[in-house]
Amino acid sequence: MTFRIHVPSDTTAKARGADRIARLIEIVAEEHKIDVEVRRNGTRGLYWLETLVEVETDEGRYGFGPVKEGDIESLFAAEFYNGNIEHSLAVGLVEEIPYLKRQERFTFSRLGINDPLSLEDYQAKDGFKGLANAIKLSSQDIVDAVKESGLRGRGGAAFPTGIKWQTVLDVPSPKNQKYIVCNADEGDSGTFADRLVMECDPFMLIEGMIIAGLAVGATQGYIYCRSEYPLAIENLNSAIQTAYDHNLLGADIQGSGKHFDLEVRMGAGAYICGEETSLLESLEGKRGLVRAKPPLPAIVGLFGQPTVVNNVLSLAAVPFILDKGAKAYADVGVGRSRGTLPFQVAGNVKFGGLVELAFGPTLKELMFEFGGGTRSGRPLRAVQVGGPLGAYLPESQWDTPLGYEEFSQKQAVLGHGGIVMFDDTVDMSEQARFSMEFCVAESCGKCTPCRIGSTRGVEVIDRIRAGKNVDANMELLSDLCETMLDGSLCAMGGMTPFPVQSAMQHFTEDFVKNAASATQAKEV
Amino acid sequence: MTTSKAVAWEPVTAQALIDDLKSKPGALLPILHAIQDRFSFIPEEAVALIAQSLTLSRAEVHGVISFYHHFRTQQPGRHMVEICRAEACQAQGSRALEAHAKAALGVDYHQTTADRNITLEPVYCLGNCSCGPSIRVGDEIHADVDATRFDELVEGLKTDRVEILL
Numbered sequence: 014m015t016f017r018i019h020v021p022s023d024t025t026a027k028a029r030g031a032d033r034i035a036r037l038i039e040i041v042a043e044e045h046k047i048d049v050e051v052r053r054n055g056t057r058g059l060y061w062l063e064t065l066v067e068v069e070t071d072e073g074r075y076g077f078g079p080v081k082e083g084d085i086e087s088l089f090a091a092e093f094y095n096g097n098i099e100h101s102l103a104v105g106l107v108e109e110i111p112y113l114k115r116q117e118r119f120t121f122s123r124l125g126i127n128d129p130l131s132l133e134d135y136q137a138k139d140g141f142k143g144l145a146n147a148i149k150l151s152s153q154d155i156v157d158a159v160k161e162s163g164l165r166g167r168g169g170a171a172f173p174t175g176i177k178w179q180t181v182l183d184v185p186s187p188k189n190q191k192y193i194v195c196n197a198d199e200g201d202s203g204t205f206a207d208r209l210v211m212e213c214d215p216f217m218l219i220e221g222m223i224i225a226g227l228a229v230g231a232t233q234g235y236i237y238c239r240s241e242y243p244l245a246i247e248n249l250n251s252a253i254q255t256a257y258d259h260n261l262l263g264a265d266i267q268g269s270g271k272h273f274d275l276e277v278r279m280g281a282g283a284y285i286c287g288e289e290t291s292l293l294e295s296l297e298g299k300r301g302l303v304r305a306k307p308p309l310p311a312i313v314g315l316f317g318q319p320t321v322v323n324n325v326l327s328l329a330a331v332p333f334i335l336d337k338g339a340k341a342y343a344d345v346g347v348g349r350s351r352g353t354l355p356f357q358v359a360g361n362v363k364f365g366g367l368v369e370l371a372f373g374p375t376l377k378e379l380m381f382e383f384g385g386g387t388r389s390g391r392p393l394r395a396v397q398v399g400g401p402l403g404a405y406l407p408e409s410q411w412d413t414p415l416g417y418e419e420f421s422q423k424q425a426v427l428g429h430g431g432i433v434m435f436d437d438t439v440d441m442s443e444q445a446r447f448s449m450e451f452c453v454a455e456s457c458g459k460c461t462p463c464r465i466g467s468t469r470g471v472e473v474i475d476r477i478r479a480g481k482n483v484d485a486n487m488e489l490l491s492d493l494c495e496t497m498l499d500g501s502l503c504a505m506g507g508m509t510p511f512p513v514q515s516a517m518q519h520f521t522e523d524f525v526k527n528a529a530s531a532t533q534a535k536e537v
Numbered sequence: 538m539t540t541s542k543a544v545a546w547e548p549v550t551a552q553a554l555i556d557d558l559k560s561k562p563g564a565l566l567p568i569l570h571a572i573q574d575r576f577s578f579i580p581e582e583a584v585a586l587i588a589q590s591l592t593l594s595r596a597e598v599h600g601v602i603s604f605y606h607h608f609r610t611q612q613p614g615r616h617m618v619e620i621c622r623a624e625a626c627q628a629q630g631s632r633a634l635e636a637h638a639k640a641a642l643g644v645d646y647h648q649t650t651a652d653r654n655i656t657l658e659p660v661y662c663l664g665n666c667s668c669g670p671s672i673r674v675g676d677e678i679h680a681d682v683d684a685t686r687f688d689e690l691v692e693g694l695k696t697d698r699v700e701i702l703l
Contacts, residue, residue, distance in 0.1 A: 024665060024678050025667065025668055025678075025680060027677075027678065028665050028677075028679050028680035029668060029680045029681070060667040061667070063668070199662075199664065200661065200662055201662070202623030202624040202626070202662045203623075203624060203625040203666045204662075204666065205664040205665070205667075208664040240570075241660060241663055241664065242664060244676075278563075278566065278567065279566070279567075279570055280566075280605075280607075281566060281606070281608055282605055282606035283604065283606060295566065296563050297562075298564055298566055298591075298601070299565070300600055300604040301604060316563075357666065358667065359666035359667045360624065360625045360628035360629065360666065360669075361628040361629055362667060366667055388629070401623065431625075433624050433625045433628055433666070434628060435627075435628045436628070444624070444627070447627070454606075
């Protein structure tokens with residue numbers, strides 16, 4: 014008989030050696046004259062277990078991980094291909110692993126199960142059912158469903174997706190052309206959920222974009238993906254070609270008379286292009302300078318036409334909503350944060366990975382019950398949520414429920430759901446300096462508070478760290494943060510102060526520690 | 538992109554790449570990517586060709602190239618090594634890694650080793666944030682990179698390895 018074995022193929026699994034593991038399994042199987050078929054799934058997103066090799070059995074898939082090259086012979090000796098769990102790397106039935114079982118995988122229901130590029134696999138697990146429903150609905154009905162679901166922009170701004178779509182649906186296009194633009198410029202450190210959609214379930218994003226097109230009357234879509242994600246771009250292009258081959262994209266989708274074309278465009282290493290107006294400039298072939306708003310992109314967007322700009326996760330949530338119903342999505346969550354958010358537990362974490370849950374659990378639950386604390390084993394000291402523009406939270410705030418409003422009450426942001434953990438070796442004044450330094454490197458340069466403010470910010474923090482006039486410079490830094498907050502054109506300059514201010518407020522000791530030694534040095 | 542596959546500047550090839558893409562809406566970025574993928578950088582000569590083909594000024598094309606970190610106007614080394622500098626990797630020791638890398642290669646960021654083998658660049662997030670520090674070599678991402686692993690990877694770039702089955 015043929016034993017079917019799955020070896021993950023996403024960037025992190027590959028970075029941990031999955032390609033060589035897959036090849037080695039084939040070679041050793043041949044040597045042992047055992048008939049195995051190695052399939053490449055995406056990843057379950059349980060990253061400490063990568064490379065997580067899964068064996069198909071009648072009872073389900075048995076997992077072994079983390080598998081390294083040196084483990085292959087012993088796995089064969091233990092006849093792992095039978096699902097035999099007599100091996101130190103055996104983790105049992107993968108779906109029963111508590112980390113996975115406790116999740117609510119609405120968007121990521123297929124993650125790590127299917128072959129990312131197999132349309133058949135996708136359709137076997139509810140793929141394109143949402144589109145089939147959408148084709149039967151009017152544009153307004155689709156928009157209403159998304160409104161009812163309570164879906165809010167998953168890129169971080171949390172603007173209600175249905176309302177954005179309504180605007181684009183209602184506004185006439187001077188050139189009779191509207192656009193769907195997917196923001197796949199996932200530049201926030203600690204986030205990889207967009208990458209997982211694109212690498213491991215690309216048809217879901219394609220389906221979401223087609224539905225968005227039907228909803229607002231757009232016939233052209235662009236996915237603007239960052240150049241740091243070569244595999245995501247490769248898989249998207251391949252899936253788009255398959256979709257065209259099966260009449261799921263093009264002039265007459267599934268004989269419905271509906272038209273939608275889709276193309277991937279590659280970014281070029283500019284963080285600012287994750288800001289929607291900068292992204293549109295970049296798509297138009299220009300420098301990614303932020304545009305002043307209004308006019309909103311929904312009214313004057315790409316090439317001056319009405320444009321939906323949505324994050325990957327927003328669009329990826331749409332097939333579920335159109336398939337299972339708006340209510341099924343809206344039924345979970347907390348307050349005005351409805352549905353699920355795929356959290357990404359990263360940084361110094363023991364069990365890092367993707368954790369999709371309904372809004373509402375606390376940071377503590379994610380960092381300890383899922384994450385298992387720090388990888389280094391040292392005490393956890395600070396956590397940055399929401400990317401490089403998100404605040405650092407001290408222990409006193411780790412009970413905050415994960416919801417948009419709940420976080421903004423603490424001057425923090427949930428952003429794209431990235432959670433970056435730091436142990437007690439972190440120097441928070443160094444982290445604050447980095448926030449400013451990052452803004453220097455990535456500011457588009459259009460407005461002064463961001464362009465110049467960040468440069469001055471680095472200088473002031475350097476003086477503080479050197480112990481020079483610490484009190485006066487701390488005050489100056491506070492003023493500078495206020496100026497950037499109030500005077501910047503977009504979130505880049507307007508939010509860079511969040512991590513800086515939170516570090517100053519909650520970890521003051523890291524800023525003033527050199528003040529004393531500098532004074533002492535002077536006295537000596 | 539693997540820069541070692543790049544070919545020498547050839548205006549006819551460049552013009553063909555440009556002609557292939559120039560009718561796309563917002564064609565400039567796709568064209569710049571195509572040129573850099575082929576020639577490993579965007580030579581001054583390409584700027585004039587692109588400007589003429591898209592009826593832009595050379596200053597406009599230059600302005601776009603200089604805005605984006607990804608585009609370069611100098612020939613890089615045979616291999617591109619990018620070290621993630623973002624927070625999730627910092628939390629796992631990337632500051633020590635970058636110091637080691639600079640010392641081991643004898644270059645700073647945006648510089649190329651004396652033997653023209655390796656160009657070192659910073660990168661802000663490779664999306665491998667649970668298993669850092671991360672680096673990118675060509676199009677391959679590597680996880681859990683400490684100083685020892687970095688040295689091994691660099692050693693592997695020094696000689697053109699014979700492709701073995703694995």
